[in-house]
Amino acid sequence: QVQLVESGGGSVQPGESLKLACRASGLSLDHYAMGWFRRAPAKEREGISCLSPRDGTTYYSDSVKGRFTISRDITTNTMYLQMNSLKPEDTAVYYCATRPVKSCHMHATYYDQWGLGTQVTVSS
DSSP, X not given: OOEEEEEOOEEEOTTOOEEEEEEEESSOTTTSEEEEEEEOTTSOOEEEEEEOTTTOOEEEOTTXXXXXXXXXXXXXXXXXXXXXXXXXXXXXXXXXEEESSSSOOXXXXXXXXXXXXXXXXXXX
């Protein structure tokens, strides 16, 4: 049974950092593309980053490029999202997701396994 469990969310002030983790079980992140998404209040779900295990290529939305970094640890089957220079507009529920191919995609409809999400709040 596939399970994705996010952790690391919380409340921080603008300019601070958080690192989200997504522990996967029932699949190997060495064979699954992985992505991070978020849904802010009253907004649609947004793809913010993905990583292709085929060649390690990473992609970022313009809204987080240069501030967020996606990574993975195959030994623990965990993917991460390092978030620096956080802004109030980063406030959202963050979700990790995987798809059973080695090419990543930034659109949610291409992913079939999802975590339950972790809340990130950025406020002064």
